[in-house]
Amino acid sequence: MFDFLEGYDLLAAFWVTVKLTVFSAIGSLIWGTLLAAMRVSPVPVMRAFGTAYVNIVRNTPLTIVIVFASLGLYQTLGISLLGGTLDDINFQLAVLALAAYTASFVCEALRSGINTVPVGQAEAARALGLNFRQVLTLVVLPQAFRAVVAPLANVLIALTKNTTVAAAIGVAEAATLMKDMIENESDAIFLVFSVFAFGFVVLTLPTGLLLGWLSKRVAVKR
Amino acid sequence: MKFRRTAAAAAAVLSLSLTATACGSGDDDKIKIGIKFDQPGLGLKTPDGKYQGFDVDVAKYVAKELGYDEKDIEWKQAPSAERENMLSRGDVKLIVATYSITPERKEKVSFAGPYLLAHQDLLIRADDNSIKDVKDINSKKLCSVTGSTSAQNVKKDFAPDAELQRYNQYSQCLTGLENKNLDALTTDDSILAGYAAQDKHKGKFKLAGLQLSDENYGIGIKKGDKDLQTKINKALQKMIDEGAWDKAVKDNFGPANYKNEPAPQITEKG
Numbered sequence: 001m002f003d004f005l006e007g008y009d010l011l012a013a014f015w016v017t018v019k020l021t022v023f024s025a026i027g028s029l030i031w032g033t034l035l036a037a038m039r040v041s042p043v044p045v046m047r048a049f050g051t052a053y054v055n056i057v058r059n060t061p062l063t064i065v066i067v068f069a070s071l072g073l074y075q076t077l078g079i080s081l082l083g084g085t086l087d088d089i090n091f092q093l094a095v096l097a098l099a100a101y102t103a104s105f106v107c108e109a110l111r112s113g114i115n116t117v118p119v120g121q122a123e124a125a126r127a128l129g130l131n132f133r134q135v136l137t138l139v140v141l142p143q144a145f146r147a148v149v150a151p152l153a154n155v156l157i158a159l160t161k162n163t164t165v166a167a168a169i170g171v172a173e174a175a176t177l178m179k180d181m182i183e184n185e186s187d188a189i190f191l192v193f194s195v196f197a198f199g200f201v202v203l204t205l206p207t208g209l210l211l212g213w214l215s216k217r218v219a220v221k222r
Numbered sequence: 223m224k225f226r227r228t229a230a231a232a233a234a235v236l237s238l239s240l241t242a243t244a245c246g247s248g249d250d251d252k253i254k255i256g257i258k259f260d261q262p263g264l265g266l267k268t269p270d271g272k273y274q275g276f277d278v279d280v281a282k283y284v285a286k287e288l289g290y291d292e293k294d295i296e297w298k299q300a301p302s303a304e305r306e307n308m309l310s311r312g313d314v315k316l317i318v319a320t321y322s323i324t325p326e327r328k329e330k331v332s333f334a335g336p337y338l339l340a341h342q343d344l345l346i347r348a349d350d351n352s353i354k355d356v357k358d359i360n361s362k363k364l365c366s367v368t369g370s371t372s373a374q375n376v377k378k379d380f381a382p383d384a385e386l387q388r389y390n391q392y393s394q395c396l397t398g399l400e401n402k403n404l405d406a407l408t409t410d411d412s413i414l415a416g417y418a419a420q421d422k423h424k425g426k427f428k429l430a431g432l433q434l435s436d437e438n439y440g441i442g443i444k445k446g447d448k449d450l451q452t453k454i455n456k457a458l459q460k461m462i463d464e465g466a467w468d469k470a471v472k473d474n475f476g477p478a479n480y481k482n483e484p485a486p487q488i489t490e491k492g
Contacts, residue, residue: 067394075398086363086385167368170388179369182303187330189303 004185005195013177014199020094020163020173021203025156027099032106037136039111050107058104062097062165069097070169087172094166102159109151113144116220146218153211157204174199253290255281256300256308256317256442260391263416263474264320273297276412277439279470280337280461281318284441287457302370306330309444316454317442320410322371323490332447333440333490334454337467339483340437342372343411344430345418347399353406353430360384362405365395372409380434392417400426410437415480429480440490455488 038050057065070093073079081092117140125135164175174196181192257277258265265277278297285295300308300319308314309331320340323333344364346353353359359381366373368388376386387404389395396417398404407414411429418427441458443450461467462485471482 070389071394071397075401075403078401078403086387090387168390170368170386176368176388180374183369183371183374186303186306189307 002191002195004181004188004191008177008181010177010195010199013172013174014203016091016171016173017160017163018203020091020098020166020171021156021160023095024098024102024159024163027095028102028106028155028159031099031103032110033141035103035107036110036114039107040114040136042132054104054107057101058108060101062101062162063168065101066094066097066165067168069093090166090169090171094163094169094171098159098162098166102155102162105155105158106152109148109155110141110144112151113146113148114140116147116222117143118222143220146220149211149215149218153208153215156211157207160204160207161200252294252296253285253288253316254296254298254314255285256298256305256314256319257281258319259299261320261413261416262420264412265318266416267297267299274474275416276338276470276474277318277320279474280441280458280467281316283461283466283470284316284318284454284457287460288453305442309442312444315443315450319442320413320437320439321442322410322437323440327442330445331442332445332451333442334451335440335458335488335490336438336486337441337458337461338412338439339486340410340412340439341432342375342408342434342437343414343432344406344408345399345414345427346406346430347402348426348428350405353432356380356432356434359406359432363387363403365389365398365404365407366409367392370409375435376408396423396427406430408434411480412439412475412482415475419475419480431481438486438489451490455491458488 035050035053038046039054041047041050070090074089074093080089081096083089084092121139121143122135125139130138163173166173167175167179170176178192178196182189185192257273257275259267259273261275261277264275265273266275267273282292282295286292298308298314300314300317302319305317305319305321306327309317318337321327321333322340323336327333344353344359353362359376360383362381363385364376364381365387366376368390373386373388376384387395387398392407392409392413395404395407399407407417411431411433414429417423418429441454443454458467461470467485475482
């Protein structure tokens with residue numbers, strides 16, 4: 001029944017998916033945190049930039065963001081990031097695009113977390129003489145992160161599935177392999193779909209369970 | 223009173239539309255043909271809703287020989303991965319969509335024809351003279367469509383060391399090719415000729431002429447329909463004998479300097 005899988009390296013393809021997810025998750029967490037800091041900062045220009053970025057990027061279809069990274073940045077402008085072979089460049093561009101896109105969702109999740117921290121805490125920290133950066137990094141963000149583990153888990157799961165869009169620029173991840181298989185094994189289309197659907201369940205279900213458990217553990221009980 | 227007038231009007235509209243459908247449809251009057259909607263030169267749906275290309279011309283000719291007027295043809299989009307299913311489900315009667323005859327496909331569908339012999343080839347910049355032989359490809363950056371047989375052939379067969387960029391559409395490859403970040407776009411020469419012949423690309427690209435594979439395009443039909451196969455083969459032969467085939471080739475591929483093969487011998491019989 002599963003003999004159509006012969007000759008395809010399913011694990012290698014899903015490994016690329018995992019790498020895409022991990023690198024993009026790290027990138028989006030860093031950039032998303034910075035964006036959240038901008039959105040709550042006392043500087044109007046930064047607030048405006050954060051708001052504009054989040055509203056523009058999260059409302060742009062991911063396919064457009066990723067295809068733009070490849071066709072616009074690399075093919076037209078010649079920006080190849082860290083360089084290397086075409087495969088490396090495409091991978092880096094996909095990580096850049098996925099991180100840039102996901103960061104807007106991380107930012108909004110984090111901002112909702114910041115809103116759960118009572119204003120009195122920030123006021124007390126200010127009264128102690130801490131500056132904005134210290135208030136944010138020492139008092140507000142640690143509590144905010146603990147409140148938004150579950151929403152961030154949802155963002156991470158969405159990101160895992162969104163990596164399939166990287167097939168649009170030929171990154172050799174799961175969806176790219178699926179397209180090869182559909183072309184060659186068109187009589188087993190439903191089985192091919194099922195195998196890849198199962199692969200993503202295997203990737204995302206443990207993430208959800210683990211982070212769900214973690215979110216209960218670390219939540220700040222108020 | 224007002225209600226009755228509305229009801230009468232509704233009844234009139236209803237009966238009119240019923241009679242309209244009654245004389246308009248009937249599956250036997252129409253023929254459903256699967257083509258590509260996105261391949262210039264072969265099968266293209268233009269923004270104003272017309273269909274043009276070599277596949278379309280062949281399909282029209284064959285349909286005419288089968289007794290269908292041009293207005294009786296219902297064009298259906300046939301994406302590569304869907305072609306076998308569309309035929310076996312009966313969604314379309316014919317598929318004329320750059321459908322290469324291969325032993326694997328013949329296990330699931332039958333073919334008539336072939337009506338065109340194409341070869342996998344490279345589209346390169348018009349001023350590029352560095353690709354003369356298959357061996358030259360290994361050091362190049364190629365581009366093709368994700369999932370396509372051409373893309374898979376590159377990796378498996380003739381240029382395992384070449385770098386391969388894959389996009390969703392061939393047209394996306396042209397940007398990088400023009401800007402010299404890619405060296406060649408590879409797929410069947412008939413498809414490439416269609417892109418090179420488009421007005422917006424005229425003079426920028428040329429075919430390398432390498433003949434990397436033989437692709438015999440056939441007309442896909444339901445498996446085992448011998449009667450239809452014979453009829454289509456006869457129509458194709460007539461099209462070739464009459465000179466309509468040559469004209470269709472010239473009309474659709476002419477501007478690209480595409481050196482087409484002569485009309486292929488019809489081999490798919492029973």
